[in-house]
Structure formats: structure tokens, C-alpha cells
Amino acid sequence: MVELIRHIPTNVITGFLGVGKTTAVLHLLKHKPATERWAVLVNEFGQIGIDGQILEQDGVAIKELPGGCMCCAAGVSVQVGINALLANSRPDRLLIEPTGIGHPKQIIKQLTQPPFDQTLAMRACITLIDPRHLDNPRYRENEYYREQLDIADVLVANKVDQCDDAQLAAFAQLVETRQPGASGQVSHGQLQLAWLDLPHARRQDSGRSLVHARAAPEAGTQIETVQLEAGESWRRLENRSGEFAGCGWLFAEQLRFDYPKINSLLTAMSAERIKASLRTDQGDYLFNSIEGDMQVSPRETPPQNRIEIIMQGDPDWDKVEDALLSCLI
Template sequence: MKSPIILQNIPCTLVTGFLGSGKTTLINQLIATKPADERWALLINEFGRIGVDGALLTSSQDSHTTNDIAIREVSGGCICCTSQLPLQIALSRLLSDHHPKRLVIEPTGLAHPRELIQQLSAPHWQTALKMQAVITVLSALQWQQEKYRTHEGFQAHIRDADVLVINRYIQLSTDERQALRAWIDKLNAQVSIIWAASDNHTTTHDLNTSTGYSAALNAQLFKPSFVISKQQRINIAEPYKAVVSLRPLRNSLTENSLHNSAINNDDAKPDTSIELPYRYHEQQQDILLAGWRLPAEYVLNADKLQNWLLTLPNWQRIKGVVNTSNGWLQINFTPDSLSTKTVSTQVDSRLEIILQASTGQKDAIEVKLDWEAYDNEIMALLI
């Protein structure tokens, strides 16, 4: 029997960007444009094991299906640095179970986008998916730091973009904006640029400046992807190049070296196989990952929790949905952006952190953490 997803020609948008660039915010902005009578699906790839991004993308009580949006999370690794099987299984089940009118894929910020583009350009997806413009998010605050703009993984996202959405740019001077444009042109002269909405300042590379940001962004959902079409032509002309050469990013600011993925297959159900409270931690090259899941009835002091998180050493990303003294809060921290938002009741509290294990300098001292002490410190925040 043929797979039910064949010949559906479902519009699919790939949203990429380096760790902490603002992909979740952009996807929420795309969701805001969804027609009320359409069912969408999101495939989210998380580097850690807890699975937080689905909750960050919706404030519904059911974090997997809300406002006619189905969410499937692939956690515990990078779908583009492992075999293609996790991606195929996750996509096939998401499409066959929910029959969406549109699909959005968000790979982890530690992913190499070229690998995922190669996978999605394979012949067996060309009848099922209609690939639209690859949207890449660029944080201007990150770009201002040399460690980002000279980083191969950071640059990789720019090279494989159809459209680049630039946020957090207000503080850039005119000269810095010109330098940013020149840097982008060297990497990808064909990319279209949208400056994310900030007050009333919205400009674009090839769109009328009077066009609103939301309209400019929504238009990308209906534009074919030049990047993926080019890869598809390569696959036809040189079939041997269509075989994905799987590799993690190297020389990294935060390096991806995971080679296994764990798929969360229980779309609308909480994972009851894990006894709460639960914590994991692991080290992959120069990054440290840790996450906690706590019973919903555990209430943490909101102010003390934030203070505790911000004192963690060398943190690169903190995200979570936690029951606190201020109610249920979404936490979404990057070094240049601290965001919290009140949300509705969740099935449990989830918190995940990414730390850089060392600065990469010759005489740097590696971060050594006492995770049991951290468990005790979190429990001390209970009220």
C-alpha cells in the first residue's frame, strides 16, 4: 500500500538560524498569519532531551495541538547529523496522522542547514512536499560579535537561505548596517533581506518599504525555494552527490557532535514513562546540556529562579515552561535577550540549559559543574 502522504504536494517552509537567533519568535509570527480554517503542522528538532520548544511555540494547555496546529518534536540530537530515518519517520507520521495544509520545519540552531536541505531535496519528498523559501533568522546582536560572524556554523545558515530575516538591529549604526550587508553579500549575494519589525521601521531588499513586516514575512510562505530547487537539479544531474555526507559542525562555538536522535512519538500525550522529578546532563565536545522536568504541582519562586539561572556559568541558551510564584511562565533567554511570558497551565514544568564548556582560549579553564548541587539549589526554590 502506498504511503498516504504521496502526491499531497504540501507547502513546506524550513526556518533556520543559529542558536538563539530568534527562530521561535519568527515561527510564532508565521502562525499568527495562519487562516482560521487551515490546519498546519510543525516539526521541531531539539538538541536536548527535554522537549521545550513545542511549549514555547504555543501557550495552549495542550502544547502539541492548538489552534489547529499539530506539533511533533524530535529530541535528543540533530536530524541532519544522523541517518535520514528519524526525519523520514517524523515527517511521515506527522503528515499521515494530521493531513496539514502547510508544514513548517525548525531544525536545532546547532544544525548544519545544508544537510537538511540535501535530505528534503531527495526524490521521495518531491511529490509529498512543495518546498517554499528557506527562511533564516539572523540576530544582529550576535553578528556584532566576532566569535559569531567568523564562525563556520553561523555563516552556514546565511549561505543556504532564500530570505534572511534580520532582528535586534536597532543599535547598529549606519556604518555597521552597511558592513552587515557587505558581509551577507559575500556569503550569499542572491538572498532577499527583511528587517524584522521594530516599531515602524521595516525595510526589505526587494520588497516595497511600505509593505508591513507581517505581510512581507507571510509572502515567503508562497515563494518557491531557489536553494532547494538548485539542490534538486544537482540530485538529478549528479546522483552520487544526492547521497548525504553526514557530518557535524566542526571548529565550533557550540559544536554539534551528537550522532543519535530520539523521536517523541506521542504527539498529544505527556511522556508518562519518566518518573518526575527528572534531570539529565551530558557533554558534547565543547557544550554542556542539562534539563529538568518537574511535576506540575511544584511551584518555584519566580524571582529567585531567574536570578539562579542568570548566575549559571557560560550559559548560551536557557529555555523552559515553569510553574512559578508568578504563574506558569515561558522562559526564553539568550545572552542578548531575556524574555518571560505568562502562559496557561502545562502538564509539567520543563527547563533546559546549554552552557559552553570552555571559552576556547589556550589557557581557558573548563567549566566543571556539580549537578547534584544544582538539583538541590532548584529544590530550594520551591515554595
């Protein structure tokens, strides 16, 4: 007889686009107790999905829910996805990384009601912010950003090594105003493991929650990471949430990019967010750009060729695709 899975300690790690959520989750996974098995549910805005590849490592089960906010997805599909992850891995802890432009209040509500209320034991919701953006109305007035602050049991300033004294003082003032259960300042997503076991005690019923800006899949739709069909060399998928437009490409694994060309193209591209895991003529690389700040790092394990780009407005994705194709060898 299979033992029922009940009350798995669960944490939501949230924050706006580019704040360093995936880096923070990766740090937690590298420092988890050696005797524990953890699972991670990654909910990406893009349809293609890249973060799952970044987080893969021994002793960790990964499940991707690409294609936008998980609370916009068909409820049955999300339930099936979480249940499958838990049944297959039977973890000691579940970490959930929602998209930075999702609906965090609705996600917390979804996870604390049936059918999840008996399976998951919610612990602290950790919200990361970049103090450099606290004086920017584009962030401060964004409702996704404000909801992320509303649900924070632990409020963490990330990238403090890049902040000046005034920005750190602004974060201290935010903590005093918001009064989260705990707070901290870190660089490179170095969250404290002890924060994970703090209680989830923030109220979720105050204020207005965001209205879904995109159509949800029909009930029963299965949400899976995209794969190429036989004979396909690449596939492109688009989506949108409010002011943000996303487009992703999956290229066949045998294809290679010209490294100088693709590096120059992605570095020069004006976008809110770029993530790419690519095979090139000079090796395998992860490209990670936040508002034009590109970071490139080698990959030890061969990646699938995947690119996700998020822009504001109405981008000319045909033009972007032509530029990407011109970088293939």
C-alpha cells in the same frame, strides 16, 4: 482509500542560538490564512523539549524532535516522525525549525531526497541573523552560522530595533555579498508571509558540510518527547554537540518553584541559552535567556515543568541541578 500526501509546501526557518526562530515561527502561525491548517516540526538541541509548548495553538499541528540535529537522528525515526505528522494533520504547509546548532546543509539535503522529495515541496529557506553579532568572530567564524548563511533563500535581519546604524550597514553589506533571493529587516520575528512562497533555489553542494560531532541513535530508535515514569519527581538528560553542552530537566507537574528564587537563579546564570516553562507559587511563566538577557512572560495555559540550558565547555550539571532543586517549594 487514503489519498497520498504529495508536494506539501515546506519552509525551513533557521538561524543561530537565540536569534528568535521560535518567535518568528509563532508570528507566522498567528498570521497564517484562516482557511489553512499548518504543521510545525520543531527540532531542539535539548533532550527535554520546550518549544512545542510555546507554539501550541488552534489550527496547528506540532511535532517535536528533541535531542540534537535532526540529521544526526536515525533516518527511520525522522521519516516516521514527519510521516506521522503529515498523515495526522494533512497540512497545507509544513514549517521546520531546526536547532540553531544543527547541520543545516545536511537537513536540506535530507528533505530534498527520497523518501521526502515526493512528499515535500521545498520553498524558501529563511535564515534569521542578529546584526549585532556580525562583527563578532565567535559568530562569524562558527561553521553552523556560516552554513545557515549558505542555505538562505531569504536572509532576514531580526531584532533591528536593538541595532545601531553601523550594524544595519554591516547587514546590508552581507546581503550584497551573499546575494540571497530576498532579504529584509524585522523586529520581534515579524516575517512576511509572502517570503514563504519564494522558490528554494540556493545551491547546497558547495563548500564543506559539518561533520557530526555526536553519535546518532541506533537505527530504529524512536525519538519522542521525554515523559516521567510513575513515581518520578524529575528527570535529567544531557547531550553535546562540539563546543556546546546541553542539559534539560523535566519536573513533575504538581511541583511548584519559588518564583523569586528561580527567577534570580536563572537570571544570574552564565549560559548561552536558557529556556524554561515552569509552574511557580506566583503563576506559570516562560523564562527565555540569551547570553544573560532574561525575558520572563506569563503563560496562559498551564505548562509542564521543563528547563533546558546550553553552555559551552564542561559545565558542572550536578551543581546546577542542586541549585534548581533548592528553588522548589
